[in-house]
Amino acid sequence: MVRYLLQFQYLGTHFRGVPKVTPVERAAGFSAVEDALSDAFSHLKLAEPPNIHVSSRTDSGVHALCNTAHADLIYGDDKEPFDPDSIVHAVNRSILHMGRTDIRLMNCRPVSPTFSSRHQALGRTYLYRVVSGCYHSRLPIPEVNRSWGIKERLDIEAMQEAAKHFLGTHDFTTFRSKTPETWTKDPVKTMKVVEVRRASCFLKEHDPFCRDLEVLELIFKSRSFLYRQVRRMTGLLVAIGRGKLQPEDVCTLLAVRKIAAYPKAAQVAPAHGLYLCNVEYNEKDLVYD
Amino acid sequence: MVRYLLQFQYLGTHFRGVPKVTPVERAAGFSAVEDALSDAFSHLKLAEPPNIHVSSRTDSGVHALCNTAHADLIYGDDKEPFDPDSIVHAVNRSILHMGRTDIRLMNCRPVSPTFSSRHQALGRTYLYRVVSGCYHSRLPIPEVNRSWGIKERLDIEAMQEAAKHFLGTHDFTTFRSKTPETWTKDPVKTMKVVEVRRASCFLKEHDPFCRDLEVLELIFKSRSFLYRQVRRMTGLLVAIGRGKLQPEDVCTLLAVRKIAAYPKAAQVAPAHGLYLCNVEYNEKDLVYD
Secondary structure: OEEEEEEEEEOOOOOOOOOOOOHHHHHOOOOOHHHHHHHHHOOOOOOEOOOEEEOOOOOOOOEEEEEEEEEEEEOOOOOOOOOHHHHHHHHHHHHHHOOOOOEEEEEEEEEOOOOOOOOOOOEEEEEEEEEEOOOHHHOOHHHOOOOEEEOOOOOHHHHHHHHHHHOEEEEOHHHOOOOOOOOOOOOEEEEEEEEEEEEOOHHHHHOOOOOOOEEEEEEEEEOOOOOOHHHHHHHHHHHHHOOOOOOOHHHHHHHHOOHHHOOOOOOOOOHHHEEEEEEEOOHHHHOOO | OEEEEEEEEEOOOOOOOOOOOOHHHHHOOOOOHHHHHHHHHOOOOOOOOOOEEEOOOOOOOOEEEEEEEEEEEOOOOOOOOOOHHHHHHHHHHHHHHOOOOOEEEEEEEEEOOOOOOOOOOOEEEEEEEEEEOOOHHHOOHHHOOOOEEEOOOOOHHHHHHHHHHHOEEEEOHHHOOOOOOOOOOOOEEEEEEEEEEEEOOHHHHHOOOOOOOEEEEEEEEEOOOOOOHHHHHHHHHHHHHOOOOOOOHHHHHHHHOOHHHOOOOOOOOOHHHEEEEEEEOOHHHHOOO
16 A cells, blocks of 8 residues: 555536535536546556545635645555556546546655645645626636626725735634534634735736726635635625725624624625645655655 | 627637537537527527627637627517617526526627628737647646647747748738638738737646746737638747747748648647637727617
8 A cells, every 4th residue: 555645636617526425416417526536546457446535625616726635545465556657647547538627636646654635734825816897797708617706896905904914823713604513623723825916817918808807816825724714704805895894894803703793795705716726745744765 | 670790708618610510410419609699699589580690710619708790680570679788688698598608798789781790800819828838738727728738848039030920911821721712712911910928827826836837828910810820820830939940931931832831840729729809890880870
Protein backbone atom coordinates (compact mmCIF):
# COMPACT_ATOMS: atom_id res chain seq x y z
CA MET A 1 0.00 0.00 0.00
CA VAL A 2 1.15 3.50 -0.80
CA ARG A 3 -0.69 6.64 0.32
CA TYR A 4 -0.75 9.52 -2.16
CA LEU A 5 -1.57 13.19 -1.95
CA LEU A 6 -3.77 14.09 -4.93
CA GLN A 7 -4.23 17.62 -6.30
CA PHE A 8 -7.07 18.12 -8.75
CA GLN A 9 -9.26 20.78 -10.27
CA TYR A 10 -12.90 20.84 -11.34
CA LEU A 11 -15.84 22.95 -12.32
CA GLY A 12 -18.55 22.27 -9.75
CA THR A 13 -21.56 22.95 -12.00
CA HIS A 14 -22.37 19.31 -12.72
CA PHE A 15 -21.20 17.84 -9.42
CA ARG A 16 -23.34 17.27 -6.36
CA GLY A 17 -20.59 18.56 -4.11
CA VAL A 18 -17.73 16.43 -2.79
CA PRO A 19 -18.93 13.41 -0.69
CA LYS A 20 -20.13 10.40 -2.68
CA VAL A 21 -23.80 10.47 -3.65
CA THR A 22 -26.31 7.85 -2.51
CA PRO A 23 -27.10 4.88 -4.80
CA VAL A 24 -30.51 6.47 -5.54
CA GLU A 25 -28.88 9.74 -6.61
CA ARG A 26 -26.36 7.81 -8.62
CA ALA A 27 -29.12 5.91 -10.44
CA ALA A 28 -30.67 9.29 -11.25
CA GLY A 29 -27.44 10.31 -13.01
CA PHE A 30 -25.89 12.48 -10.27
CA SER A 31 -22.32 12.22 -9.19
CA ALA A 32 -19.98 13.89 -6.74
CA VAL A 33 -16.28 14.74 -6.92
CA GLU A 34 -15.36 11.65 -4.88
CA ASP A 35 -17.44 9.46 -7.23
CA ALA A 36 -15.70 10.78 -10.33
CA LEU A 37 -12.23 10.30 -8.84
CA SER A 38 -13.07 6.83 -7.49
CA ASP A 39 -14.50 5.76 -10.85
CA ALA A 40 -11.39 6.99 -12.64
CA PHE A 41 -9.07 5.21 -10.18
CA SER A 42 -11.06 2.00 -10.53
CA HIS A 43 -9.65 1.65 -14.05
CA LEU A 44 -6.11 1.35 -12.67
CA LYS A 45 -5.41 -2.34 -12.19
CA LEU A 46 -5.21 -2.33 -8.40
CA ALA A 47 -5.89 -5.11 -5.89
CA GLU A 48 -8.72 -3.00 -4.39
CA PRO A 49 -10.50 0.20 -5.46
CA PRO A 50 -9.04 3.02 -3.33
CA ASN A 51 -10.97 5.14 -0.86
CA ILE A 52 -10.46 8.80 -1.68
CA HIS A 53 -10.62 11.31 1.17
CA VAL A 54 -11.03 14.85 -0.12
CA SER A 55 -9.62 17.56 2.16
CA SER A 56 -12.11 20.33 1.44
CA ARG A 57 -15.84 19.78 1.00
CA THR A 58 -16.97 22.30 -1.56
CA ASP A 59 -20.73 22.63 -2.16
CA SER A 60 -22.51 21.67 -5.36
CA GLY A 61 -21.71 24.39 -7.90
CA VAL A 62 -18.46 25.51 -6.23
CA HIS A 63 -15.31 25.14 -8.35
CA ALA A 64 -11.77 24.18 -7.40
CA LEU A 65 -8.56 25.29 -9.10
CA CYS A 66 -6.82 23.03 -6.60
CA ASN A 67 -8.52 20.78 -4.11
CA THR A 68 -6.63 17.92 -2.47
CA ALA A 69 -7.26 14.39 -1.25
CA HIS A 70 -5.37 11.40 -0.01
CA ALA A 71 -5.86 7.86 -1.26
CA ASP A 72 -4.27 4.50 -0.48
CA LEU A 73 -3.40 2.44 -3.52
CA ILE A 74 -3.16 -1.25 -2.69
CA TYR A 75 -0.87 -3.05 -5.08
CA GLY A 76 -0.81 -6.84 -5.39
CA ASP A 77 2.11 -8.57 -3.56
CA ASP A 78 4.02 -9.08 -6.76
CA LYS A 79 3.51 -5.53 -8.08
CA GLU A 80 5.76 -2.51 -8.02
CA PRO A 81 4.03 0.78 -7.10
CA PHE A 82 3.09 2.85 -10.14
CA ASP A 83 5.08 5.88 -11.04
CA PRO A 84 3.08 9.02 -9.95
CA ASP A 85 3.13 10.56 -13.44
CA SER A 86 1.68 7.34 -14.88
CA ILE A 87 -1.12 7.49 -12.29
CA VAL A 88 -1.95 11.08 -13.33
CA HIS A 89 -1.93 10.10 -16.98
CA ALA A 90 -4.04 6.95 -16.55
CA VAL A 91 -6.58 8.61 -14.26
CA ASN A 92 -7.07 11.52 -16.66
CA ARG A 93 -7.48 9.14 -19.57
CA SER A 94 -10.21 7.34 -17.59
CA ILE A 95 -11.91 10.66 -16.84
CA LEU A 96 -12.00 11.51 -20.54
CA HIS A 97 -13.30 8.01 -21.34
CA MET A 98 -16.07 8.70 -18.85
CA GLY A 99 -16.95 11.68 -21.07
CA ARG A 100 -16.05 14.27 -18.43
CA THR A 101 -14.15 17.45 -19.26
CA ASP A 102 -14.88 19.16 -15.94
CA ILE A 103 -12.38 17.46 -13.61
CA ARG A 104 -8.67 16.67 -13.90
CA LEU A 105 -6.00 15.18 -11.66
CA MET A 106 -3.13 17.68 -11.74
CA ASN A 107 -0.59 16.04 -9.46
CA CYS A 108 -0.01 12.93 -7.37
CA ARG A 109 2.77 12.30 -4.89
CA PRO A 110 3.51 9.53 -2.40
CA VAL A 111 3.27 10.58 1.24
CA SER A 112 3.58 8.86 4.60
CA PRO A 113 0.83 6.30 5.40
CA THR A 114 -0.33 8.48 8.32
CA PHE A 115 -0.69 11.67 6.26
CA SER A 116 -4.17 13.26 6.22
CA SER A 117 -4.95 15.71 3.44
CA ARG A 118 -7.63 17.25 5.64
CA HIS A 119 -6.05 17.49 9.07
CA GLN A 120 -2.61 18.49 7.90
CA ALA A 121 -3.80 21.34 5.68
CA LEU A 122 -2.12 24.54 6.85
CA GLY A 123 -4.27 26.91 4.86
CA ARG A 124 -6.99 27.25 2.28
CA THR A 125 -7.43 30.07 -0.23
CA TYR A 126 -10.79 30.90 -1.81
CA LEU A 127 -11.66 33.32 -4.59
CA TYR A 128 -15.13 34.73 -5.16
CA ARG A 129 -15.83 36.39 -8.53
CA VAL A 130 -18.49 39.08 -8.77
CA VAL A 131 -19.60 40.91 -11.92
CA SER A 132 -20.91 44.33 -10.94
CA GLY A 133 -23.31 46.29 -13.14
CA CYS A 134 -25.24 43.32 -14.53
CA TYR A 135 -28.38 41.42 -13.50
CA HIS A 136 -27.41 37.85 -12.59
CA SER A 137 -29.80 36.51 -15.24
CA ARG A 138 -28.02 38.68 -17.85
CA LEU A 139 -24.45 37.57 -17.06
CA PRO A 140 -22.39 37.26 -20.24
CA ILE A 141 -22.78 33.67 -21.45
CA PRO A 142 -19.11 32.72 -20.78
CA GLU A 143 -19.61 33.83 -17.14
CA VAL A 144 -22.77 31.79 -16.54
CA ASN A 145 -22.15 29.47 -13.56
CA ARG A 146 -18.75 31.11 -13.04
CA SER A 147 -19.51 34.35 -11.23
CA TRP A 148 -22.28 36.27 -9.45
CA GLY A 149 -23.93 39.12 -11.30
CA ILE A 150 -24.98 42.15 -9.22
CA LYS A 151 -27.08 44.81 -10.92
CA GLU A 152 -25.75 47.74 -8.91
CA ARG A 153 -22.34 49.34 -9.31
CA LEU A 154 -20.68 48.28 -6.07
CA ASP A 155 -18.83 50.69 -3.80
CA ILE A 156 -15.48 48.94 -3.86
CA GLU A 157 -13.80 51.26 -1.36
CA ALA A 158 -16.51 50.48 1.22
CA MET A 159 -16.04 46.76 0.58
CA GLN A 160 -12.27 47.10 1.01
CA GLU A 161 -12.74 48.92 4.30
CA ALA A 162 -15.18 46.24 5.47
CA ALA A 163 -12.80 43.44 4.45
CA LYS A 164 -10.18 44.75 6.91
CA HIS A 165 -12.56 44.19 9.82
CA PHE A 166 -12.64 40.47 9.02
CA LEU A 167 -8.86 40.12 9.29
CA GLY A 168 -7.35 38.37 12.30
CA THR A 169 -8.91 36.04 14.88
CA HIS A 170 -12.65 36.28 15.52
CA ASP A 171 -15.61 34.18 16.58
CA PHE A 172 -17.43 33.71 13.23
CA THR A 173 -20.69 32.33 14.64
CA THR A 174 -22.73 35.00 12.78
CA PHE A 175 -21.12 33.83 9.52
CA ARG A 176 -21.75 30.12 9.90
CA SER A 177 -24.69 28.07 8.60
CA LYS A 178 -26.72 25.60 10.60
CA THR A 179 -25.58 22.03 9.99
CA PRO A 180 -25.55 18.95 12.21
CA GLU A 181 -21.90 19.86 12.89
CA THR A 182 -22.65 23.42 13.92
CA TRP A 183 -22.32 22.90 17.65
CA THR A 184 -19.28 20.66 17.67
CA LYS A 185 -16.91 22.89 15.70
CA ASP A 186 -14.97 25.82 17.09
CA PRO A 187 -16.32 29.02 15.47
CA VAL A 188 -13.06 30.88 16.13
CA LYS A 189 -11.05 31.28 12.93
CA THR A 190 -8.10 33.43 11.90
CA MET A 191 -8.40 35.24 8.57
CA LYS A 192 -4.96 35.77 7.07
CA VAL A 193 -6.25 37.44 3.91
CA VAL A 194 -9.59 39.11 3.15
CA GLU A 195 -9.17 41.27 0.09
CA VAL A 196 -11.48 42.93 -2.47
CA ARG A 197 -10.08 44.16 -5.76
CA ARG A 198 -10.90 45.06 -9.33
CA ALA A 199 -9.91 42.39 -11.84
CA SER A 200 -9.65 42.22 -15.58
CA CYS A 201 -11.57 39.80 -17.78
CA PHE A 202 -11.25 39.34 -21.53
CA LEU A 203 -14.99 39.88 -21.89
CA LYS A 204 -14.77 43.43 -20.57
CA GLU A 205 -12.71 44.37 -23.59
CA HIS A 206 -14.13 42.12 -26.28
CA ASP A 207 -17.80 41.64 -25.47
CA PRO A 208 -19.78 44.67 -26.70
CA PHE A 209 -22.36 44.02 -23.97
CA CYS A 210 -19.73 44.05 -21.18
CA ARG A 211 -18.12 47.45 -21.60
CA ASP A 212 -19.71 48.88 -18.46
CA LEU A 213 -19.22 45.88 -16.23
CA GLU A 214 -16.73 45.68 -13.40
CA VAL A 215 -15.25 42.33 -12.38
CA LEU A 216 -14.34 42.02 -8.71
CA GLU A 217 -12.27 39.38 -6.98
CA LEU A 218 -12.76 38.67 -3.28
CA ILE A 219 -9.92 36.62 -1.81
CA PHE A 220 -10.07 34.77 1.51
CA LYS A 221 -7.31 32.83 3.20
CA SER A 222 -7.42 30.97 6.51
CA ARG A 223 -6.30 27.65 7.94
CA SER A 224 -9.92 26.51 7.71
CA PHE A 225 -13.41 27.93 7.33
CA LEU A 226 -16.81 27.17 8.81
CA TYR A 227 -19.51 25.69 6.58
CA ARG A 228 -20.57 28.41 4.06
CA GLN A 229 -18.49 31.03 5.87
CA VAL A 230 -16.94 32.40 2.64
CA ARG A 231 -20.32 32.67 0.92
CA ARG A 232 -21.80 34.48 3.95
CA MET A 233 -18.83 36.84 4.23
CA THR A 234 -19.08 37.53 0.47
CA GLY A 235 -22.82 38.17 0.76
CA LEU A 236 -22.18 40.68 3.53
CA LEU A 237 -19.40 42.45 1.60
CA VAL A 238 -21.68 42.73 -1.44
CA ALA A 239 -24.48 44.19 0.72
CA ILE A 240 -21.96 46.78 1.96
CA GLY A 241 -20.93 47.47 -1.66
CA ARG A 242 -24.60 48.05 -2.45
CA GLY A 243 -24.83 50.59 0.36
CA LYS A 244 -27.35 48.51 2.30
CA LEU A 245 -24.96 48.07 5.22
CA GLN A 246 -21.91 49.95 6.50
CA PRO A 247 -18.32 48.65 6.79
CA GLU A 248 -18.51 48.99 10.61
CA ASP A 249 -21.43 46.55 10.66
CA VAL A 250 -18.86 43.76 10.23
CA CYS A 251 -17.56 44.48 13.76
CA THR A 252 -21.04 44.49 15.27
CA LEU A 253 -21.99 41.24 13.54
CA LEU A 254 -18.80 39.49 14.65
CA ALA A 255 -19.34 40.68 18.23
CA VAL A 256 -22.96 39.49 18.46
CA ARG A 257 -22.07 35.84 17.68
CA LYS A 258 -25.55 34.67 16.61
CA ILE A 259 -26.43 32.85 13.36
CA ALA A 260 -29.78 34.64 13.36
CA ALA A 261 -28.03 38.02 13.39
CA TYR A 262 -26.89 37.63 9.77
CA PRO A 263 -28.78 40.57 8.25
CA LYS A 264 -31.70 40.21 5.86
CA ALA A 265 -30.16 42.99 3.73
CA ALA A 266 -27.38 40.53 2.83
CA GLN A 267 -27.89 37.49 0.62
CA VAL A 268 -25.66 34.44 1.09
CA ALA A 269 -23.56 34.47 -2.11
CA PRO A 270 -24.51 31.71 -4.57
CA ALA A 271 -22.20 28.72 -4.97
CA HIS A 272 -21.24 29.26 -8.60
CA GLY A 273 -19.01 32.32 -8.08
CA LEU A 274 -16.78 30.50 -5.60
CA TYR A 275 -13.41 28.86 -6.36
CA LEU A 276 -11.21 26.92 -3.96
CA CYS A 277 -7.79 28.07 -5.22
CA ASN A 278 -5.40 26.07 -3.09
CA VAL A 279 -4.89 23.89 -0.03
CA GLU A 280 -1.46 24.43 1.49
CA TYR A 281 0.75 22.02 3.44
CA ASN A 282 4.01 22.12 5.31
CA GLU A 283 6.53 20.61 2.91
CA LYS A 284 7.98 18.46 5.71
CA ASP A 285 4.57 16.78 6.21
CA LEU A 286 4.78 15.62 2.60
CA VAL A 287 8.08 13.78 2.91
CA TYR A 288 7.89 10.16 1.78
CA ASP A 289 10.49 7.67 2.85
CA MET B 1 -44.57 41.87 -40.58
CA VAL B 2 -41.65 43.57 -38.86
CA ARG B 3 -38.01 42.74 -39.58
CA TYR B 4 -35.66 42.77 -36.59
CA LEU B 5 -31.91 42.82 -36.16
CA LEU B 6 -30.97 40.29 -33.46
CA GLN B 7 -27.71 40.33 -31.49
CA PHE B 8 -26.92 37.22 -29.49
CA GLN B 9 -24.08 35.39 -27.82
CA TYR B 10 -23.28 31.72 -27.39
CA LEU B 11 -20.68 29.17 -26.47
CA GLY B 12 -20.22 26.99 -29.55
CA THR B 13 -19.18 23.80 -27.73
CA HIS B 14 -22.56 22.09 -27.92
CA PHE B 15 -23.70 23.57 -31.23
CA ARG B 16 -23.21 22.03 -34.68
CA GLY B 17 -22.31 25.42 -36.10
CA VAL B 18 -24.85 27.94 -37.35
CA PRO B 19 -27.08 26.56 -40.19
CA LYS B 20 -29.99 24.37 -39.11
CA VAL B 21 -29.15 20.68 -38.76
CA THR B 22 -30.83 17.96 -40.81
CA PRO B 23 -33.83 16.09 -39.35
CA VAL B 24 -31.57 13.03 -38.86
CA GLU B 25 -29.03 15.08 -36.87
CA ARG B 26 -31.84 16.64 -34.93
CA ALA B 27 -33.25 13.22 -34.02
CA ALA B 28 -29.76 12.31 -32.78
CA GLY B 29 -29.90 15.24 -30.35
CA PHE B 30 -27.78 17.74 -32.28
CA SER B 31 -28.74 21.32 -32.79
CA ALA B 32 -27.34 24.43 -34.43
CA VAL B 33 -27.50 28.09 -33.49
CA GLU B 34 -30.35 28.72 -35.95
CA ASP B 35 -32.30 25.78 -34.48
CA ALA B 36 -31.97 27.07 -30.93
CA LEU B 37 -33.07 30.58 -31.91
CA SER B 38 -35.96 29.30 -34.06
CA ASP B 39 -37.16 27.00 -31.28
CA ALA B 40 -37.06 29.87 -28.80
CA PHE B 41 -38.95 32.21 -31.17
CA SER B 42 -41.57 29.54 -31.84
CA HIS B 43 -42.84 30.08 -28.28
CA LEU B 44 -43.81 33.67 -29.09
CA LYS B 45 -47.44 33.66 -30.19
CA LEU B 46 -46.86 34.61 -33.82
CA ALA B 47 -48.90 33.90 -36.94
CA GLU B 48 -45.94 31.96 -38.40
CA PRO B 49 -42.62 30.75 -36.98
CA PRO B 50 -39.95 33.20 -38.20
CA ASN B 51 -37.03 32.35 -40.46
CA ILE B 52 -33.81 33.46 -38.82
CA HIS B 53 -30.90 34.46 -41.07
CA VAL B 54 -27.63 34.55 -39.14
CA SER B 55 -25.02 36.97 -40.54
CA SER B 56 -21.86 35.04 -39.68
CA ARG B 57 -21.51 31.28 -39.99
CA THR B 58 -19.25 30.20 -37.16
CA ASP B 59 -18.07 26.57 -37.13
CA SER B 60 -19.05 23.99 -34.55
CA GLY B 61 -17.07 24.81 -31.39
CA VAL B 62 -16.58 28.51 -32.24
CA HIS B 63 -18.08 30.98 -29.76
CA ALA B 64 -19.73 34.34 -30.29
CA LEU B 65 -19.76 37.28 -27.89
CA CYS B 66 -21.95 38.98 -30.48
CA ASN B 67 -23.26 37.39 -33.65
CA THR B 68 -26.20 38.92 -35.51
CA ALA B 69 -29.21 37.81 -37.53
CA HIS B 70 -32.34 39.23 -39.02
CA ALA B 71 -35.79 37.74 -38.65
CA ASP B 72 -39.27 38.68 -39.84
CA LEU B 73 -41.95 38.43 -37.20
CA ILE B 74 -45.39 38.03 -38.74
CA TYR B 75 -48.09 39.32 -36.45
CA GLY B 76 -51.76 38.49 -36.91
CA ASP B 77 -53.84 41.26 -38.55
CA ASP B 78 -55.36 42.30 -35.25
CA LYS B 79 -52.07 42.30 -33.33
CA GLU B 80 -49.73 45.13 -32.38
CA PRO B 81 -46.00 44.39 -32.89
CA PHE B 82 -44.29 43.29 -29.68
CA ASP B 83 -42.04 45.68 -27.85
CA PRO B 84 -38.37 44.66 -28.58
CA ASP B 85 -37.48 44.31 -24.88
CA SER B 86 -40.42 41.93 -24.43
CA ILE B 87 -39.15 39.84 -27.34
CA VAL B 88 -35.69 39.60 -25.73
CA HIS B 89 -37.23 38.66 -22.40
CA ALA B 90 -39.63 36.05 -23.85
CA VAL B 91 -37.01 34.47 -26.12
CA ASN B 92 -34.51 34.14 -23.26
CA ARG B 93 -37.16 32.62 -21.03
CA SER B 94 -37.85 30.04 -23.77
CA ILE B 95 -34.14 29.29 -24.07
CA LEU B 96 -33.91 28.62 -20.35
CA HIS B 97 -37.04 26.45 -20.51
CA MET B 98 -35.27 24.46 -23.22
CA GLY B 99 -32.57 23.81 -20.59
CA ARG B 100 -29.90 25.80 -22.45
CA THR B 101 -27.48 28.13 -20.67
CA ASP B 102 -25.13 28.51 -23.64
CA ILE B 103 -27.00 31.00 -25.83
CA ARG B 104 -28.75 34.31 -25.11
CA LEU B 105 -30.46 37.00 -27.14
CA MET B 106 -28.82 40.27 -26.06
CA ASN B 107 -30.67 42.80 -28.17
CA CYS B 108 -33.44 43.10 -30.73
CA ARG B 109 -34.33 46.16 -32.79
CA PRO B 110 -36.76 46.79 -35.65
CA VAL B 111 -35.09 47.56 -38.98
CA SER B 112 -36.27 48.18 -42.52
CA PRO B 113 -37.89 45.18 -44.30
CA THR B 114 -35.02 45.18 -46.83
CA PHE B 115 -32.23 45.08 -44.25
CA SER B 116 -29.84 42.09 -44.46
CA SER B 117 -27.75 41.27 -41.38
CA ARG B 118 -25.26 39.54 -43.62
CA HIS B 119 -24.85 41.82 -46.61
CA GLN B 120 -24.97 45.07 -44.71
CA ALA B 121 -22.32 44.07 -42.17
CA LEU B 122 -19.49 46.63 -42.35
CA GLY B 123 -17.01 44.68 -40.29
CA ARG B 124 -16.44 41.61 -38.17
CA THR B 125 -14.05 41.27 -35.25
CA TYR B 126 -12.67 37.93 -34.10
CA LEU B 127 -10.60 37.04 -31.06
CA TYR B 128 -8.46 33.91 -30.80
CA ARG B 129 -7.28 32.90 -27.30
CA VAL B 130 -4.05 30.91 -26.95
CA VAL B 131 -2.55 29.58 -23.71
CA SER B 132 1.22 29.29 -24.14
CA GLY B 133 3.33 26.94 -22.01
CA CYS B 134 0.74 24.19 -21.61
CA TYR B 135 -0.10 20.99 -23.52
CA HIS B 136 -3.59 21.33 -24.99
CA SER B 137 -4.70 18.21 -23.11
CA ARG B 138 -3.53 19.83 -19.86
CA LEU B 139 -5.34 23.15 -20.26
CA PRO B 140 -6.67 24.39 -16.92
CA ILE B 141 -10.20 22.99 -16.58
CA PRO B 142 -11.92 26.41 -16.81
CA GLU B 143 -10.14 26.94 -20.18
CA VAL B 144 -11.19 23.60 -21.70
CA ASN B 145 -13.08 24.31 -24.96
CA ARG B 146 -12.30 28.03 -24.55
CA SER B 147 -8.70 28.39 -25.73
CA TRP B 148 -5.89 26.53 -27.51
CA GLY B 149 -3.04 25.19 -25.39
CA ILE B 150 0.44 25.29 -26.92
CA LYS B 151 3.23 23.50 -25.08
CA GLU B 152 6.02 25.83 -26.15
CA ARG B 153 6.63 29.34 -24.89
CA LEU B 154 5.73 31.39 -27.95
CA ASP B 155 7.93 34.15 -29.32
CA ILE B 156 5.37 36.95 -29.08
CA GLU B 157 7.58 39.58 -30.73
CA ALA B 158 7.96 37.39 -33.83
CA MET B 159 4.18 36.88 -33.93
CA GLN B 160 3.61 40.63 -33.64
CA GLU B 161 6.02 41.28 -36.50
CA ALA B 162 4.27 38.62 -38.60
CA ALA B 163 0.84 40.06 -37.80
CA LYS B 164 1.83 43.36 -39.46
CA HIS B 165 2.37 41.58 -42.78
CA PHE B 166 -1.28 40.52 -42.82
CA LEU B 167 -2.53 44.12 -42.52
CA GLY B 168 -4.09 45.80 -45.56
CA THR B 169 -5.49 44.36 -48.76
CA HIS B 170 -4.21 40.96 -49.95
CA ASP B 171 -5.29 37.91 -51.89
CA PHE B 172 -5.83 35.39 -49.08
CA THR B 173 -6.09 32.26 -51.26
CA THR B 174 -3.33 30.51 -49.25
CA PHE B 175 -5.39 31.11 -46.11
CA ARG B 176 -8.71 29.76 -47.34
CA SER B 177 -10.12 26.24 -47.02
CA LYS B 178 -11.64 24.20 -49.79
CA THR B 179 -15.42 24.38 -49.76
CA PRO B 180 -18.02 24.22 -52.53
CA GLU B 181 -17.96 28.04 -52.39
CA THR B 182 -14.20 28.34 -52.78
CA TRP B 183 -14.19 29.31 -56.42
CA THR B 184 -17.11 31.71 -56.36
CA LYS B 185 -15.88 34.04 -53.63
CA ASP B 186 -13.35 36.80 -54.04
CA PRO B 187 -10.20 35.89 -52.05
CA VAL B 188 -9.16 39.54 -51.74
CA LYS B 189 -9.81 40.87 -48.25
CA THR B 190 -8.70 43.93 -46.33
CA MET B 191 -7.43 43.32 -42.79
CA LYS B 192 -8.05 46.41 -40.67
CA VAL B 193 -6.64 44.88 -37.49
CA VAL B 194 -4.33 41.90 -36.95
CA GLU B 195 -2.89 42.12 -33.47
CA VAL B 196 -1.12 39.75 -31.05
CA ARG B 197 -0.85 40.66 -27.39
CA ARG B 198 -0.38 39.32 -23.90
CA ALA B 199 -3.58 39.16 -21.89
CA SER B 200 -4.43 38.58 -18.28
CA CYS B 201 -6.60 35.77 -16.98
CA PHE B 202 -7.73 35.20 -13.41
CA LEU B 203 -6.32 31.67 -13.56
CA LYS B 204 -2.76 32.93 -14.04
CA GLU B 205 -2.88 34.46 -10.61
CA HIS B 206 -5.11 32.05 -8.71
CA ASP B 207 -4.52 28.62 -10.20
CA PRO B 208 -1.33 27.13 -8.70
CA PHE B 209 -0.83 25.12 -11.91
CA CYS B 210 -1.03 28.22 -14.15
CA ARG B 211 1.74 30.40 -12.76
CA ASP B 212 4.02 29.85 -15.76
CA LEU B 213 1.39 30.12 -18.45
CA GLU B 214 1.03 33.05 -20.80
CA VAL B 215 -2.36 33.94 -22.24
CA LEU B 216 -2.30 35.51 -25.71
CA GLU B 217 -5.05 37.28 -27.58
CA LEU B 218 -5.01 37.43 -31.37
CA ILE B 219 -7.43 40.00 -32.75
CA PHE B 220 -8.61 40.14 -36.38
CA LYS B 221 -10.88 42.73 -37.96
CA SER B 222 -12.08 42.91 -41.55
CA ARG B 223 -15.31 43.55 -43.42
CA SER B 224 -15.51 39.80 -44.05
CA PHE B 225 -13.33 36.70 -43.95
CA LEU B 226 -12.95 33.60 -46.09
CA TYR B 227 -14.03 30.23 -44.71
CA ARG B 228 -11.58 29.29 -41.89
CA GLN B 229 -9.32 32.22 -42.73
CA VAL B 230 -8.95 33.32 -39.08
CA ARG B 231 -8.11 29.80 -37.93
CA ARG B 232 -5.52 29.42 -40.68
CA MET B 233 -3.96 32.82 -39.98
CA THR B 234 -3.86 31.94 -36.27
CA GLY B 235 -2.24 28.58 -37.03
CA LEU B 236 0.44 30.32 -39.04
CA LEU B 237 1.09 32.95 -36.36
CA VAL B 238 1.44 30.20 -33.74
CA ALA B 239 3.90 28.30 -35.99
CA ILE B 240 5.93 31.52 -36.21
CA GLY B 241 5.73 31.89 -32.41
CA ARG B 242 7.09 28.36 -32.13
CA GLY B 243 10.03 29.30 -34.35
CA LYS B 244 9.00 26.84 -37.07
CA LEU B 245 8.45 29.65 -39.58
CA GLN B 246 9.67 33.22 -39.92
CA PRO B 247 7.58 36.43 -39.88
CA GLU B 248 8.58 37.12 -43.51
CA ASP B 249 6.99 33.80 -44.56
CA VAL B 250 3.62 35.58 -44.32
CA CYS B 251 4.56 37.71 -47.33
CA THR B 252 5.70 34.71 -49.37
CA LEU B 253 2.56 32.74 -48.55
CA LEU B 254 0.27 35.62 -49.45
CA ALA B 255 2.12 36.12 -52.74
CA VAL B 256 1.96 32.45 -53.81
CA ARG B 257 -1.89 32.34 -53.70
CA LYS B 258 -2.30 28.55 -53.48
CA ILE B 259 -4.36 26.65 -50.89
CA ALA B 260 -1.80 23.83 -51.04
CA ALA B 261 0.99 26.24 -50.08
CA TYR B 262 -0.27 26.48 -46.48
CA PRO B 263 2.76 25.00 -44.71
CA LYS B 264 2.75 21.62 -42.95
CA ALA B 265 4.68 23.26 -40.08
CA ALA B 266 1.50 25.18 -39.28
CA GLN B 267 -1.64 23.57 -37.88
CA VAL B 268 -5.03 25.15 -38.59
CA ALA B 269 -6.05 26.46 -35.17
CA PRO B 270 -8.84 24.44 -33.53
CA ALA B 271 -12.35 25.91 -33.39
CA HIS B 272 -12.68 26.16 -29.62
CA GLY B 273 -10.25 29.08 -29.12
CA LEU B 274 -12.13 31.33 -31.53
CA TYR B 275 -14.69 34.01 -30.59
CA LEU B 276 -16.70 36.20 -32.95
CA CYS B 277 -16.68 39.44 -30.93
CA ASN B 278 -18.84 41.72 -32.99
CA VAL B 279 -20.56 42.38 -36.32
CA GLU B 280 -20.67 46.10 -37.09
CA TYR B 281 -23.20 48.10 -39.12
CA ASN B 282 -23.61 51.61 -40.34
CA GLU B 283 -26.08 53.18 -37.92
CA LYS B 284 -28.07 54.68 -40.83
CA ASP B 285 -28.70 51.17 -42.24
CA LEU B 286 -30.46 50.35 -38.97
CA VAL B 287 -32.99 53.17 -39.12
CA TYR B 288 -36.58 51.95 -38.80
CA ASP B 289 -39.40 54.15 -39.95
